[in-house]
Amino acid sequence: MRALLEWLDDRTGFRGLLRAALFERIPGGARWRYVWGSTLTFAIFVQFVTGLVLWAAYSANAQGAWESVYFIEHEMLGGWVLRGVHHYMAQATIILLVIHLMQVVIDGAYRAPREVNFWFGLGLLFVVLGLSLSGYLLPWDQKGFWATKVATSIAAITPVIGPTLQQMLVGGTEYGHHTLTRFFALHAGVLPGLLMLMIVAHVYLFRRHGVTVVKKPEARDGFFWPDQVLRDGVASLAVMVAVLVVVFATGGAELGAPADPTEPYAAARPEWYFMFLFQWLKYFPAGWEIVGAHLIPGFVVTLLVLMPIFARARLGHRLNLALLGSVIVGIVALTTLAYVEDGADPDFAAAVAKSDALSERMNALVVAAHGIPAGGGLSLLRSDPMTQGPALFSTHCSSCHRVDGHDGLGGLLTDDPAAADLAGFGSREWLTGLLDPERFATPEYFGGTQHVRGRMSRVVQRAIASFGPEQVAELGLVVKALSAEAALPRQAAADSVDRAEIEEGGRLMATERMNCTRCHLFHGVNQELEGPQLTGWGSREWMLGMLQNPGHVSFYGDSNDGMPAFGDDAILTEAQMGLIVDWLRQDWYEVEAGGR
Numbered sequence: 001m002r003a004l005l006e007w008l009d010d011r012t013g014f015r016g017l018l019r020a021a022l023f024e025r026i027p028g029g030a031r032w033r034y035v036w037g038s039t040l041t042f043a044i045f046v047q048f049v050t051g052l053v054l055w056a057a058y059s060a061n062a063q064g065a066w067e068s069v070y071f072i073e074h075e076m077l078g079g080w081v082l083r084g085v086h087h088y089m090a091q092a093t094i095i096l097l098v099i100h101l102m103q104v105v106i107d108g109a110y111r112a113p114r115e116v117n118f119w120f121g122l123g124l125l126f127v128v129l130g131l132s133l134s135g136y137l138l139p140w141d142q143k144g145f146w147a148t149k150v151a152t153s154i155a156a157i158t159p160v161i162g163p164t165l166q167q168m169l170v171g172g173t174e175y176g177h178h179t180l181t182r183f184f185a186l187h188a189g190v191l192p193g194l195l196m197l198m199i200v201a202h203v204y205l206f207r208r209h210g211v212t213v214v215k216k217p218e219a220r221d222g223f224f225w226p227d228q229v230l231r232d233g234v235a236s237l238a239v240m241v242a243v244l245v246v247v248f249a250t251g252g253a254e255l256g257a258p259a260d261p262t263e264p265y266a267a268a269r270p271e272w273y274f275m276f277l278f279q280w281l282k283y284f285p286a287g288w289e290i291v292g293a294h295l296i297p298g299f300v301v302t303l304l305v306l307m308p309i310f311a312r313a314r315l316g317h318r319l320n321l322a323l324l325g326s327v328i329v330g331i332v333a334l335t336t337l338a339y340v341e342d343g344a345d346p347d348f349a350a351a352v353a354k355s356d357a358l359s360e361r362m363n364a365l366v367v368a369a370h371g372i373p374a375g376g377g378l379s380l381l382r383s384d385p386m387t388q389g390p391a392l393f394s395t396h397c398s399s400c401h402r403v404d405g406h407d408g409l410g411g412l413l414t415d416d417p418a419a420a421d422l423a424g425f426g427s428r429e430w431l432t433g434l435l436d437p438e439r440f441a442t443p444e445y446f447g448g449t450q451h452v453r454g455r456m457s458r459v460v461q462r463a464i465a466s467f468g469p470e471q472v473a474e475l476g477l478v479v480k481a482l483s484a485e486a487a488l489p490r491q492a493a494a495d496s497v498d499r500a501e502i503e504e505g506g507r508l509m510a511t512e513r514m515n516c517t518r519c520h521l522f523h524g525v526n527q528e529l530e531g532p533q534l535t536g537w538g539s540r541e542w543m544l545g546m547l548q549n550p551g552h553v554s555f556y557g558d559s560n561d562g563m564p565a566f567g568d569d570a571i572l573t574e575a576q577m578g579l580i581v582d583w584l585r586q587d588w589y590e591v592e593a594g595g596r
Helices: 002-012 014-022 032-057 065-074 079-106 115-136 142-156 162-170 177-209 224-250 272-283 289-305 316-343 346-368 377-382 385-396 428-434 455-466 469-484 489-497 499-508 540-548 574-585
Strands: none
Touching: 002 014, 032 065, 032 079, 032 177, 032 224, 065 079, 065 346, 065 377, 079 115, 079 224, 079 272, 079 316, 115 142, 115 177, 115 272, 115 289, 142 162, 142 346, 162 177, 272 289, 272 316, 289 316, 346 377, 346 385, 377 385, 385 574, 428 469, 469 489, 469 499, 489 499, 540 574
8 A cells, every 4th residue: 555655646746735735834823713714615515515416316407307306305315305405505605605705804814915815705605606596496496487587587687788698598588498407507517617616716825825814922823734624624514513403404405386487476585695685676666677786786796896905095904894894784684674574475475375385285296196297297286176276266267156255266355256156066065055045045156146036046945945844854865865966075975874865865856845857857857957957966077067068958058147158168178177177076186295
C-alpha cells in the first residue's frame, strides 16, 4: 500500500495538496463563527448526492414526471426520506448562504482585496435561488405548475427581452413537456455546473486572501486541521440532524395532484424564500409590475454589488451594514405579511383544503386501481366521479338542482332551486321525503317545477295524506322495493337483509291500494304510461337515460319541465354524464390513501 501511495504521490503530488489544505494557518485560531462556509459546502454536497439518486428514478417528461415522483415518494425504499432531505436541504442552503453573506459583511471580508470573492458569493446566492425555482416545477404537480407559470409570466415583462425570455423558458407558447425538460436541464445540468465552477473560484480566492479576522492580542494562530475541521464537522452534523428532524416531522416533501393546465389552482404560492416578492408585487397596479418586479429589485441588487466600492469611503462599511440590514428586515416583513394575509383569507384556506383533499384522493385512487394506469395520474383523476362529478354538476346542473343545498362544490346558493335536491337520490330516505305530503311541494323536491300541479302531486298530497296506519306500513315496503331498483352500493347490505320485504313491496306497487302501475311502468306492468318508468328507477342506466333525454317516452315525455337533453343535444359526453351519475350515487372508490 505504501508503495502504491508513493507512486501516486510521485505522479500527482496529492500529499502536498492535502497538506496545504489541511494545515492552512488560521490567524487567531479556529472559531465557531467560521463554520458557515463549510456547512454551506456540506449542504450543497448533500444536494448533489441526493439529486443524483433522485435523478436515477425520475422521468423528465410531462407524461411520467408526476408518476415517477409518486414512485419515489410511495414505493421506492426510503424514497420519501431521500426526497425530503433534498427538498429541505435546499431551503437550509438558502438560509446558510444568507447567514454566510451576513457574516462576510459584518466582518468586513468583502472589502479590498476580496471584492471579487464577494461578488462570487452573491452569484452563488442567485444560482442557488435559480436551482430552487427550477426544481419547483419538476414534480409536475398543481402547486409547482401554476407557481412556475406565475414566475415565467414575471420574466415576460422584462424590458426588451421579456417575451423571448419567456418563450425560451417555456419552450414555446404553451406550458407542457418542453417547459419541463428545459427546467430539468437547468436544474440538473446548467445551474449545478455553474455552481461547481463558482464554488471552486470562491474557495480559490478565499485561500488566496485568507481569513479576515480581528486578531485579539492573546489569541494564538491555529490550523485548519484538526481544530476547525472538528467545528465544521459538528456544525455540518447539526445541519443534517435538523433537516432530518424536519423531514420526519412533516412526513417529507409535499406532492400534490398531477398538473392540470385546464384546472386553475387558487392556492398557488412560491416557496417561503420567494414569498416576499409575491407580496411586494401586490402593491403595484396593472401596468406597473415592471417597476416592482425588475426596476426596484434590480436597483437593490446593484447596491449590494457595489458594497465593496462603497466600503472605501469613511462611513462606507456602516452604510453597507445598514443597507444589508434594511434589505433583510424588508424581506422578513414582506414574507411575514404575506403569510398573515393568507392565514386570514378564507378563500385561500378553502383552496388549500381542496388541494390537500385532492392529493389524498390521488393516493386513494392509485391504491384502488392497483397502480397508475398507462394514461398517467391525471387520467386517473379525470375519470374519478368523486372529484369530477361535483365540478360537472356545478357547471351543468346547479342552475336548477342542488345537492344538500349547495352547488356540488360546497357553494351555498340563496335562490330557491327550480328542481329537486338530489342529495341521496335513489335512497330510501330520498323516496320517503318525496312521498311525504308535507315535503313534496317544497323546494326540496318538486316545489319549483310544474309537476307540483300534476297527477303525482295529487296522489301524494291527497291520497297518501289520507293513508291509515296499515297503508303507511305498506308504503314503507313500496319505498324499499323501489329504492332497491337503484342498486346503490351504500345500501346493498340493507337491501340484502330486507329481500322479503322488497319482494312484497314490488307486489304491492301493482295493487289498487298503492296503484303505482296506473301511471308508471314497473317490470312489464302498466295501465297508462304518464310518468317515468320505475323499472330500474335510480339505477346507473336509468339515470344515464334521464340525462340523455328526459323527454323520452320512458321518462317525462311531453311533460318534461325544461330539463335539457344533455346527451342528445351533445351538451355532455357519455363519460361526463357517467361521472355526474356515479358521483350522485356515490359509486366511487372508498379506500384509505396509500401509505409508505
